[in-house]
Structures are given as structure tokens and as C-alpha cells.
Amino acid sequence: MSATTDPAAVPTTPTRYFRLRDLPIIPTTILVTVVFVAVFADFLAPHDPQVGSLTSRFLPPFWQAGGVMTHPFGTDHLGRDVLSRLIFGARVSLVVGFTAVLVAGAIGTTMGIISGYLGGWVDQVVMRLTDTWLALPALAFAIFLAAIVGPSEMNIVIILGAVYWTRYARVVRGEVLSLKEREFVRLAIVAGCSKWTIMRRHILPNVINSAIVLATLMLGIVIVTEASLSFLGVGVPPPKPAWGVMLSDGKQGLMVGYWWLTVMPGFCIMLLVLASNLMGDWLRVKLDPQLRQL
Amino acid sequence: MDESPLLELRNLSTHYISQGGSRVVRAVDDVSLSLRAGETLGIVGESGSGKSTLALSMMRVLPPAARITNGQLLLNGEDLVPKSDDEMRHIRGKQIAMILQDPMASLNPLFTIGDQVGEPLRLHEGASRRSAWERAIGLLKAVRIPSPETRVKQYPHEMSGGMRQRIVGAIGISCEPRLLIADEPTTSLDLTIQAQYLKLLRDLQAEHNLGLIFITHNLGIVARMCDQLAVMYAGRIVETGPVSDVFNRPAHPYTAALLRSIPRMTQARERLTAIEGQPPDPSTLPPGCAFAGRCPSAFDRCRREAPPVMDVAPGRNARCWLVEDQAVPVATRGAA
Secondary structure, eight states: GGGOGGGGGGGOOOOOSSSGGGGGGHHHHHHHHHHHHHTTTHHHOSSSSSSOGGTTTTTOOOOOOOOTTTTOBOTTTOOBBHHHHHHHHHHHHHHHHHHHHHHHHHHHHHHHHHHHHHHHHHHHHHHHHHHHHHSSSSHHHHHHHHHHSSSOOHHHHHHHHHHHHHHHHHHHHHHHHHHTTHHHHHHHHHHHOOOHHHIIIHHHHHHHHHHHHHHHHHHHHHHHHHHHHHHTTTSTTTTTTOOOHHHHHHGGGGGGGGGGGHHHHHHHHHHHHHHHHHHHHHHHHHTTTTTTTO | OOOOSSEEEEEEEEEEEEEEEEEEOEEEEEEEEOOOTTTEEEEOOOTTSSHHHHHHHHHHHHHOEEEEEEEEETTTTOOOOTOOHHHHHHTTTTEEEEHHHHHHOOOTTSOOOOHHHHHHHHHHHHHHHHHHHHHHHHHHHHOOOOSSSHHTSGGGSSSOHHHHHHHHHHHEEEEEESSEEEEEETTTTTTHHHHHHEEEEEEEHHTTTEEEEEEEOHHHHHHHHOOOEEEETTTTTEEEEEEEHHHSSSSSSSHHHHHHTTTSSSSTOHHHHHHSOOOOHHHHHHHTOOTGGGOOOOOOHHHOOOOOOOETTTTTEEEEGGGGGGOOOOGGOOOO
């Protein structure tokens, strides 16, 4: 106990356990680019993504014979610029992806905390509900819901939230079960905190790390699901340029050599999903309390 | 003696009841105790004797399977047993505070010390964040944390074990409770830190005129800390009285056996005597005295009939037929 006599020996709080240069280079680059493109789509896109000219249909990318520099990634069956549509499509993917992950995360984390902390019949009900949910194939379930509520961006977000919240609920509940046996939660109980105060102040901040990691991993899944729904015609309604819609529109051209209509949006989806998964893996390690010595 | 007790337990029983009610464990059985302000009561007993359950009963924070089945729990003459959970919440932390078995793990790793020490103040006294923070600094000073102004801003992982423990003590006294229950607060500490902490608890007790209940299996700590002693065996208090009296002239054979099993400086090179056998299964207690099976001086009546609480001397009682000759059963004197 040397510190009892020497106030100067008090260690200072390290405020920078998060440094920019620690970020993983590949996923960060991809995500930053996609976000940048989505935010500044209006300035970056060379053409209007929803207006084409029928005189310039099915132009190939610029490096192929017949391609022109004004449409670097070619044009589609209505003569719309593919690059511009990809740029605006990033906006759709990100907005739908992030909000859906947030909605699912908010529902799932709340349910998980309540279920894990209260236990008893509440826990039974919530967990049997998630069992049922997880038994349903996610995509088929989403299509079913979409068929009921009809296609729109808003509805897609709600559907994805409704389909995927159970994954958060499971993970969070597990964490809560171990957290609630921790001594600091007991101390909060004997200090007179109500159940809700304990859940909000002592449980939630301790599970938020796991929820964030799961959210990054879920982002990829949600983006693919959104693209699949759009591809199947129950997602973002055309003419809005969602990547899934572009895939769907381009599939007829695949057999006659118009490969850029499907490969370009497909590649974009792949990159974004890859980036979000890599980011999730990195965050999982980074936010591990044991590695951070909390 | 004429002062009314701060805390009084009258025939308190807490049972663990299995689902369906087929198995009942009498973890706390017919316990009567009293404690005056400024006094320290030590509750000793081996593992599984019901000490911790008794502490949890006093706070009314029992696990779902446990139930207070009988008796009264009087704090300043007011019975806490019929209180609703909501009412109890305002008593916990405010009037009765508790220090847990592992204070090292009692702090939330994600909040600053100031937030955590101030939490009961905000909870019970509606203090603003700022004023709670200011008072947290004062509390840290009270538990002898050096440079509290810096320490409040820090997180638990930046503290040493002894400091964290004192911080838990600060949380305990933050709302100036009347009664502090410490459930083996020093088991996870090494001896020097333990000694410091015990001294701190004594000082705090003297400053705030706290009633202190010390739950432990360490008789050495009891000798140092406590005025009154209650010995628990298989869910019952088998003997109570002033510490020095009980230590010098134990009335119950169990207490005597416990005292024989601690090493003494004065009797070198003597084998320590352990108590033969195991405590009985608390779900199938024998009809007579629970200690009869291990008691060297047990006789027939001990195995047939459980002894009631009997006075040994003024302020001292025991549950043992051996003291019957010198004593009158407490029950015959009417409600105490």
C-alpha cells in the first residue's frame, strides 16, 4: 500500500484504448468507402440512376468493345447507368442494413435482458418464442412477412428486425445469466436498486459489447437478406436502385452475355458483407473485456 | 440494557422449499437475536449452518426457493417480514446495508468509482449526479482512500484489492444506515489487508453508531471485533452471549468443541481437536438436538427431544439440555 502515502503515485486513467491506427485496414477501407459513396451519392453519381435513354441500352463496360467512358460500368435494359445505380444502391443497402440491425438489436437485447434477468416463466416464454423463430428458415419467414405487409423500404426494416431479433436475444440472455450472479449485481440488489434499475444500469452496459459485435456480424446477413428479398421482388420496390433489384433485373441478360448487370451488384454485395464480417471478427477480439483487462 | 434494540429477530425461520414442496430445508430455524445500536454481533458457524441465509433473510433478498416461514424481523420495532418488495427497496441500502462475501468483485467494471459510491445516494435520497459525486469524494475520504478527488474518476480495475474493499465499505455507509451486515467480508483478503479493513469497520461503527453484524467462521475475528456472539448450528442458534463469557465458559458442547479446534499460542505442540462427524443433512434433521450425533456428552433425552432456548445467565442462553439444571426455559417466561 505505497499509494496510501504518496498521492503522486496515483496512476492516471488511460483514455486511449481505442486508437485509429489499430483499425483493420481492409474492412475499414471498404466500409468507409461505401459510407462515403452512400452519403455523397448525389455528387458522385454521373447520371440519374432512375432515368435511362433507350438509345443506349445494354452498353458494356468501357474496357469492352462498344463501351463508352460516360458509362464506365455499362448500362442496363432501360439504358440506365450501372455505376450510378450501384452508387445509389449503396445508400439503400446501408440505410436498410444499419436500421434493420438496430431494430433487431434493440428488440433482441431488450428481450434477452428481460428474459435472462427475470427468469422463471418470462424466460420460458421468450426462449420458446426464439426457439420457434429460429426453427423457421429466415428467408422464407421474411418472404412470408413481406408478402403480408407489402414491399417498401420501411417494411423491409421492420421485417428484418422481426426476423433477426432472436439471435440477439439468445446471445444477450446467456450473458445476462452469468452477469446476474456477479457480485456487483448482488451489491446493487442489497443497495436497494429496483429490478429495472439493475437491468438498465448494471446489466445493459455490460452486454452492449456483445450486442455490438453481433450487430457487425449481423450486418452482412441482413444486407444479403435485403438483397435476396429485393431480388425476389418483395423487397425494395423498383425503380429504386437496390443491389438486389439490379441482380434481379440483370438475370435475364446473363444468358446473352450482359454479365455486368449481375456481376457488378453481386460484387458490391460481396465486398460489403465481407467487410462487415471482418470488422465483426476484429471487434469481437477488441472488445473482449478480458483482453482489455477490465 | 434498558435501551430498545435496533434489530430484533423473533423466532425467525427461513426454509428452502423445493418445487412441489416435497423437500424442505430448514436453513434458518427459530432464530431469536437482538442487537443494539453501536453494538457488534458476531454470527459464527461452519459452512452450511445457515449464516448467509440468515443474513439474506435480514435484507429480505432471498433466492426464489427460500421463504421466511415464520417469525418477526423487527428494525426499530417495525416488522420487516410483511413489507412489500417495493417498501423493502427503500430500506435496503438506506437503513440496512450489506457488505458481501467477495467485495473484490462487488464493483461494476464499467462505471467510475464516483458513480458507484454515489449510486445509493441518488437512489435513496434523490441526490443529483453532481452532489452525489461530491459526497462520494467525502465518503472515499472517510474510508481512508488517498487523493479521493483523483480516485473518484477512476475505474475499479485501477484499484488495488484493499482499496476496492474500502470502496465497497464506502458504498455500504453512504446513506448512513443504522445497521451494517458484513457477510465474511475478509475471506478473499490477505492478513494485513484484513487487519486494516477490520479496523476501518470498527472506526466507522464508532463514528456512525452503527449496529454491526459480522458473519464469519473465523473465531479470531469474532474475538477482535464483536461484543456479542451467536453460534449457529444446522440452522439454529445454539448459544448466544457476550463474546468473552462465551469464549471463557462455553455452555453448549458445540461451542466448546469449536473453541478447542482453534490453535492457541499458550498450548504448544498439542494436537488440534477436530469435531468428529459431519453436520446433519438439514432436510432430514433428527428429532432431537441436531448436534446430538457428534456431541461427546449427549444422553438419551438429547436424541429424543430438541432442547428449547434456555437462559444460562443474564444475557446468555443456549439450546442444550445440559444447562437445564441451572436454567429456566425462556419460553416459560412469556414472549421476550
